[in-house]
Amino acid sequence: MKKLIFLLILLFLLFFSSGQTYEEQSLIPLFEDLLTSKPLESQLKKIEIPYWGHTISVEERGYYHFVEFIIRKSAHFFLFGLAAIGFYAILPRNTLHFWLALLCTLILALADEYHQQLTGGRTPSGQDVFLDMCGAVTFLSVYIFIKRIMQKTLDPSKRS
Template sequence: MKKLLILTILLGILFFSSGQTPEQQSLIPTLEKWLPGEPLKSSLSNLHVPYWGKMISIEERGYYPFVEFLLRKGAHFFTFGFIASVIYLMLPTHTFRLLNATWITLLLAIGDEYHQSLTSGRTPTLQDVLLDMTGAITFLLLLRLFLLTKRPKKARKR
């Protein structure tokens, strides 16, 4: 029951954020307040991220918009990683849990991008679905590895 509640909360947050316009979601005023003086700017200036046919960088966007971009893409990775993990843990153990959790998460990622397409100023992208699934698969593999190492020794010998 706790897992279902956690999944519902995660999906609710996802649905809410996907329905917001870029202006409603802007983190720039908060970043300007929390990161005065543009810390780590020299290190981040060396980072260039290929995205949607462009190289996204501080030079291309400016410091605060670039940091916001990194946070948003990180949110994709981690949100879908957590969603996939909760789905995996909710599935019965005798099923193809890893595969089923991956497919369900893929459908949710596609649905999220579709929902964004219905929101003014938002653009759905295949790259975001790929980023979502990279987070999902990474988390699922780490979770599976963790669960395998936590098994009692008798259960591992089978």
């Protein structure tokens, strides 16, 4: 039951955030207040990220917009990684368990981008779906790996 509640809360957060306009979600005013000294600016100036046929950088977008871009894209990776684990936790165990969790996450990612399309000032992106799925595969793989290591450590009969 706790696993289902965790997944439902996560789904609500995703639905809520993809239903907000960019202006409603913008972290720029917060960063302008909290990051007045622009920490790590010299290091961030060295980074350029290709995205949607553009290069995203501090030089191109400015410090605060670049930091926001990094955080927003990291949120895709982490939230959909957690969603994949949530799906994995509630799905019935079988040989396709891993793949079903990823399929559910893919459907969620596509639905999220579709929902963004219906929201003013938002643009759906195949690159975001790709990023979502990278997070899903990474988180789920690490989760399963750690779970198996823990099982071997705690169960002496499984040691080789």
